Amino acid sequence: MDAIAAIVDGGLLGASDTAYVAKTMLVTSVLSFGALLLAQRLQGGLLGIWLSLKVITTGRVLGGALRLASRKTSPLQKPPKVVAA
Numbered sequence: 001m002d003a004i005a006a007i008v009d010g011g012l013l014g015a016s017d018t019a020y021v022a023k024t025m026l027v028t029s030v031l032s033f034g035a036l037l038l039a040q041r042l043q044g045g046l047l048g049i050w051l052s053l054k055v056i057t058t059g060r061v062l063g064g065a066l067r068l069a070s071r072k073t074s075p076l077q078k079p080p081k082v083v084a085a
Contacts (some may be wrong), residue, residue, distance in 0.1 A: 001054070001058070004073045005060040006070065008060065008061055008062060009021060012067060020067055020073075024060060025060070027063070029056060031055050032056045032059075033039055035052035035055045036048070036052040039052055
């Protein structure tokens, strides 16, 4: 799952879609922090910490996949920029 997140992030960063990657990380970090607080309240221990970190990974994968799959907002749908030599 972590490797898939890195690949999706790399595709978006390679397409210079850094603003979207930053927004996705902000949202998933807040969700992960909530999961971490819940794990603490439930005394989840190491498993709770690990699961809260997986919230970040899952959010990165889902957010990036939705962006890349979207016909309207995908950076893959835009024509490449031609640089004059």
